[in-house]
Amino acid sequence: MTVNNTQPITAELVSDHGLNEEEYKRIVELTEREPTYTELGIWSAMWNEHCSYKSSKKWLKTLPTEGPRVVHGPGENAGVVDIGDDDVIVFKMESHNHPSFIEPYQGAATGIGGILRDVFTMGARPIAAMNALRFGDPNHPKTRHLVSGVVSGIGGYGNSFGVPTVGGEVNFHPRYNGNILVNAFAAGLAKKDAIYISKAEGVGLPVVYLGAKTGRDGVGGATMASAEFDGSIEEKRPTVQVGDPFTEKCLLEACLELMATGAVIAIQDMGAAGLTCSAVEMGARGDLGIELILDDVPVREENMTAYEMMLSESQERMLMVLRPEKEAEAKAIFIKWGLDFAIVGKTTDDLRFRIQHQGVEVANLPIKKLGDEAPEYDRPWLEPGIHSPQPPHLFAPPHDYNAALVKILGSPDMCSRRWVWEQYDTLIQGNSLQLPGGDAGVVRVEGHDTKALAFSSDVTPRYVEADPYEGGKQAVAECYRNLIATGAEPLAATDNLNFGNPEKPEIMGQLVVAIRGLGEACLALDMPIVSGNVSLYNETNGEAILPTPTIGGVGLIDDHAKMARIGTADEGDVLFLVGTEATHLACSIYQREILGEESGPAPSVDLLMEKARGDFVLAAIRSDYASACHDISDGGLAIALAEMCMASGIGADCAIDITYPHAALFGEDQARYIVAVDDQWADMFAANSEGSGVSFARIGTIGGKNLKINDLIDISVTDMKSAHEAWFPDYMAGTLEG
Amino acid sequence: MKTTIIQFPGSNRDRDMIAAITKIGGHAPFMAWHTDTSLPDSDLLIIPGGFSHGDYLRAGAIAARAPVMDAVRKAAKKGIRILGVCNGFQTLTESGLLPGALMRNAGLTFVCKEVRLEITNADNPFTSKYAQGEIIRCPVAHHDGNYFADAKTLKRVEGNGQVAFRYAEGTNPNGSINDIAGIFNEAGNVLGMMPHPENLIEPAHGGTDGRRLFEGALNMLESEMA
Numbered sequence A: 001m002t003v004n005n006t007q008p009i010t011a012e013l014v015s016d017h018g019l020n021e022e023e024y025k026r027i028v029e030l031t032e033r034e035p036t037y038t039e040l041g042i043w044s045a046m047w048n049e050h051c052s053y054k055s056s057k058k059w060l061k062t063l064p065t066e067g068p069r070v071v072h073g074p075g076e077n078a079g080v081v082d083i084g085d086d087d088v089i090v091f092k093m094e095s096h097n098h099p100s101f102i103e104p105y106q107g108a109a110t111g112i113g114g115i116l117r118d119v120f121t122m123g124a125r126p127i128a129a130m131n132a133l134r135f136g137d138p139n140h141p142k143t144r145h146l147v148s149g150v151v152s153g154i155g156g157y158g159n160s161f162g163v164p165t166v167g168g169e170v171n172f173h174p175r176y177n178g179n180i181l182v183n184a185f186a187a188g189l190a191k192k193d194a195i196y197i198s199k200a201e202g203v204g205l206p207v208v209y210l211g212a213k214t215g216r217d218g219v220g221g222a223t224m225a226s227a228e229f230d231g232s233i234e235e236k237r238p239t240v241q242v243g244d245p246f247t248e249k250c251l252l253e254a255c256l257e258l259m260a261t262g263a264v265i266a267i268q269d270m271g272a273a274g275l276t277c278s279a280v281e282m283g284a285r286g287d288l289g290i291e292l293i294l295d296d297v298p299v300r301e302e303n304m305t306a307y308e309m310m311l312s313e314s315q316e317r318m319l320m321v322l323r324p325e326k327e328a329e330a331k332a333i334f335i336k337w338g339l340d341f342a343i344v345g346k347t348t349d350d351l352r353f354r355i356q357h358q359g360v361e362v363a364n365l366p367i368k369k370l371g372d373e374a375p376e377y378d379r380p381w382l383e384p385g386i387h388s389p390q391p392p393h394l395f396a397p398p399h400d401y402n403a404a405l406v407k408i409l410g411s412p413d414m415c416s417r418r419w420v421w422e423q424y425d426t427l428i429q430g431n432s433l434q435l436p437g438g439d440a441g442v443v444r445v446e447g448h449d450t451k452a453l454a455f456s457s458d459v460t461p462r463y464v465e466a467d468p469y470e471g472g473k474q475a476v477a478e479c480y481r482n483l484i485a486t487g488a489e490p491l492a493a494t495d496n497l498n499f500g501n502p503e504k505p506e507i508m509g510q511l512v513v514a515i516r517g518l519g520e521a522c523l524a525l526d527m528p529i530v531s532g533n534v535s536l537y538n539e540t541n542g543e544a545i546l547p548t549p550t551i552g553g554v555g556l557i558d559d560h561a562k563m564a565r566i567g568t569a570d571e572g573d574v575l576f577l578v579g580t581e582a583t584h585l586a587c588s589i590y591q592r593e594i595l596g597e598e599s600g601p602a603p604s605v606d607l608l609m610e611k612a613r614g615d616f617v618l619a620a621i622r623s624d625y626a627s628a629c630h631d632i633s634d635g636g637l638a639i640a641l642a643e644m645c646m647a648s649g650i651g652a653d654c655a656i657d658i659t660y661p662h663a664a665l666f667g668e669d670q671a672r673y674i675v676a677v678d679d680q681w682a683d684m685f686a687a688n689s690e691g692s693g694v695s696f697a698r699i700g701t702i703g704g705k706n707l708k709i710n711d712l713i714d715i716s717v718t719d720m721k722s723a724h725e726a727w728f729p730d731y732m733a734g735t736l737e738g
Numbered sequence B: 001m002k003t004t005i006i007q008f009p010g011s012n013r014d015r016d017m018i019a020a021i022t023k024i025g026g027h028a029p030f031m032a033w034h035t036d037t038s039l040p041d042s043d044l045l046i047i048p049g050g051f052s053h054g055d056y057l058r059a060g061a062i063a064a065r066a067p068v069m070d071a072v073r074k075a076a077k078k079g080i081r082i083l084g085v086c087n088g089f090q091t092l093t094e095s096g097l098l099p100g101a102l103m104r105n106a107g108l109t110f111v112c113k114e115v116r117l118e119i120t121n122a123d124n125p126f127t128s129k130y131a132q133g134e135i136i137r138c139p140v141a142h143h144d145g146n147y148f149a150d151a152k153t154l155k156r157v158e159g160n161g162q163v164a165f166r167y168a169e170g171t172n173p174n175g176s177i178n179d180i181a182g183i184f185n186e187a188g189n190v191l192g193m194m195p196h197p198e199n200l201i202e203p204a205h206g207g208t209d210g211r212r213l214f215e216g217a218l219n220m221l222e223s224e225m226a
Helices: A011-016 A021-031 A037-047 A097-102 A104-120 A143-161 A231-239 A245-260 A274-285 A306-311 A324-336 A367-372 A401-409 A461-466 A468-484 A505-524 A589-593 A607-622 A636-648 A661-666 A679-692 A717-733 B014-025 B067-077 B087-094 B151-159 B211-217
Strands: A070-072 A079-082 A087-095 A125-135 A165-172 A181-191 A206-211 A264-269 A289-293 A317-322 A340-348 A352-357 A360-366 A432-434 A441-444 A452-458 A489-498 A529-535 A548-557 A574-578 A626-631 A652-654 A673-677 A696-702 A706-709 A713-716 B003-007 B030-033 B044-047 B081-085 B101-103 B111-119 B135-142 B146-148 B163-167 B180-184 B190-193
Touching: A011 A021, A011 A037, A021 A037, A021 A360, A037 A274, A037 A306, A037 A360, A037 A367, A079 A489, A079 A529, A087 A104, A087 A489, A087 A548, A097 A104, A097 A143, A097 A181, A104 A125, A104 A143, A104 A181, A104 A245, A104 A264, A125 A143, A125 A245, A125 A441, A125 A452, A125 A548, A143 A165, A143 A181, A143 A245, A143 A717, A165 A441, A165 A452, A181 A452, A181 A489, A181 A548, A206 A245, A206 A324, A245 A264, A245 A317, A245 A324, A264 A274, A274 A289, A274 A306, A274 A317, A274 A352, A274 A367, A306 A352, A306 A360, A317 A324, A324 A340, A352 A367, A360 A367, A401 A589, A401 A636, A401 A661, A401 A713, A401 A717, A452 A468, A461 A468, A461 A505, A461 A548, A468 A489, A468 A505, A468 A548, A468 A607, A468 A626, A489 A505, A505 A548, A505 A607, A574 A607, A574 A679, A589 A636, A589 A661, A607 A626, A607 A673, A607 A679, A626 A636, A636 A652, A636 A661, A636 A673, A636 A706, A636 A717, A673 A679, A679 A696, A706 A717, A713 A717, B003 B014, B014 B211, B030 B067, B044 B067, B044 B087, B067 B081, B081 B087, B087 B101, B087 B190, B111 B180, B146 B180, B163 B190
Parallel strands: A087 A529, A125 A165, A289 A352, A489 A529, A652 A706, B003 B030, B003 B044, B044 B081, B081 B190
Antiparallel strands: A070 A079, A079 A087, A087 A181, A125 A181, A206 A317, A206 A340, A264 A317, A289 A340, A352 A360, A432 A441, A441 A452, A452 A548, A489 A548, A574 A673, A574 A696, A626 A673, A652 A696, A706 A713, B101 B146, B111 B135, B111 B163, B163 B180, B180 B190
16 A cells, blocks of 8 residues: 555545544544544544444443452553562453454464563563454354464464463354454563553653564554454455564563663553554653654565554554663663664653654644544443243253263363363463363462462353343353352453444443443452453444453462362262252253253343352362362253363262252253362361351262263263263364264 | 573573472573573583474574574583473474474374373483383473484484383374484483473472473482472
8 A cells, every 4th residue: 555645535535444424523623624644544543443442431431440459450451450469460351353253363363462462561471361262153164264273373372472371262153153253361470569551751752662563464453343344354354463473472571671670661562553552542641742753663564654654553563661861771682682672753742643754744633632532422222122031841851861961061162172272382381270171270370389360261142142231240250150169269350342333222232231230240249340352343244243241350369279170079079069959941051952942031140149159169168178169150060060070080979859850950040169078078068058058959979980960860971071072173173973 | 410591582481491490400590592602511401492483484493503502512512411392302403413303293283281201211311210111291282293204313213222202102192203202312411302391390280290300310319309
């Protein structure tokens, strides 16, 4: 693209930039004249949905973001939470949905790169990563190609960078056929007094460009991420960035080394809308102007225009404001790591964002207004309809419980994800205590004898579709449960809200009501939202994805010697159900896999009960009573028991007092756990449950080679395992039967 | 015993290796940078895992030509012990210090999982704390670990007892010829291996089978071993 900066601004050009007439009128007012072509690009980058949150801001403000442990909430590159001993955990989740659909390897890889940069920009060394992935119907012709590309892209980037991937989600649903989701989470460890933020301070200080060179890749990426897809999607490939994990690794080391010298005043990574967003952010936050000389920007392509340089989304780049006296020291560090280091501008006191290129001023805009005056919409929305309750007798029981169990264990959404996680380095850094396949990934805190952190990413989109309010609550509650089940105290969460087109009132209704549910659950379960990302317009040819507000939670384990796992129960241990008999089969995996239907209300979440049972289970694990623990979620009690048996390789013999067997075994009522307790502590555990007012039932003992439940289920652990492990590799190899 | 760990810009299991040496040997290793032309006086040199220069070319190919590798070659000639793990193994084959080559995994994907290793030759300081024929647990994490050597080289390597470890029955994760997971040079002072013993050295890792490799490499006495 070689476009002259004097190109006339036509209505068509404005609309190509994703701006409507009203917005353009406001831009002319704020610019106090017609913008130049470069300026139009800058306004559009700052005002697109991805950067400005213009449709969601009003509602995001309602989420609880504060707590005694929160050091930095939303607004910085990532959230910062105190974990004691002067340490903080820095984390965020972000989507890279559209790029991953267009070019799965690079789209996913750069998604990982972006979230890692968000974390180490703040001075934290990344210690854990997770990915929440949603693909279309397994039978859709593109799905296998997308799974293969996304998984190898995540591995290709994360493994080379050197961060362990400790958890995540992989799900399939036809509603993601034309719009997959790739939500990447990263967490890093830092000292509380060594956190870096983007706010610049001081006039006349050098603005320094660091990292990789600028190319034309990703020009307009953020605008693309804010538009719906149609049939012309393949034409958007040039807006997908290309990742280089080796450069990112060098950038990490160089940044941490530089920060240790005290040279850094402010730092901002170049993510969406690259140089534009990062420079404006640093200036506007610090009440300063910024002047950039584009001729000094390191480039890897010839004849790049100012427009292209300002909007390039080339990866592995950072912008910093440095102490001038430390310039030589800083430069030496970057040369050591083989990275570009260039002074590309300075801070000013005039609150203008000025861009010089080839001796011409190509942009001169009011820096604070670029962000502050971004439109904020109160889009019309519709309250979603509510389903009437559906008692268990409305659902047919299976003809054969064993066959039903095996079918569910081997179904695309419930089978083992080993094929995926074995492509990720889960062990690097030597601190991984729980790998994918359990309730949460656990990583110990280096330098501490007993402390560890648990990470889990959760949402059940079919619930959110059926009932955005209960579904929103459930996403937080399940994340909370997964952390609790390892013995972690849930600390805080990050949210990644993936929805369709917010200009449609029913989609906006899903967003508004899901946020209401998320907020209530975060408040009740003491998990403030400290960072996040909104991805809207996830639609192709007018069909929206399932509403998918992914929650990434972090919990603290004070002594990992007492931590619980799903597969550590021993022969003779007593199994307890914490919670009551299930009755809810609507929207369940059983309904979908066995009855071939997906309908009815989502299970409701009683937050007070959720908290009471969570507190009780956490206390039991921390007192070292629990030899194993698992939360009950997708597939219900029978699946949770099967998963525990498969993980330990030992069977279980259960006798459960039940009314509706199929509902009791496969119902998805919330706030429930299975806890295995050494025989000698079983009575004490029961007495404590009673004392705490927590419902429980003694349901069986661990032992033997089979999982037996009443006279309904009797199946060997080996048979369950072979069903559970088979689907993914067979599907990816194209050898799936039927 | 003094240990030096050699760092390339894309080394990423260097920290794991520092932890292993410090926790097992009782003191922190020296560090050398890829552009260094001389090395601290040491008894053991380690090239850790990672993606030395991104490995967009053959893994370890650029690293093998780094200035520091001349010093490593000299040390090898002098009989100083050298351990290359994963990317370190790739760098050692690329630099000619070990025979054969490491190709892309037969399954064409990165693989991170636990395998079992058979101690094929325990008559060497590196493997001396294991029993001949013992089967141990060990994780792997690599994309290019498919060991290959031409028939003549393979015959020589096997004949000389240069095979240190083989993937035990049914656990070969990458298609390596003769299930080879690690080899010595002819003199026996250089060991290259794809698996990561440094990630299985303490109970928190779920096992300690990797520990004895370091105890052997560091000439530790029974009384010094945990």
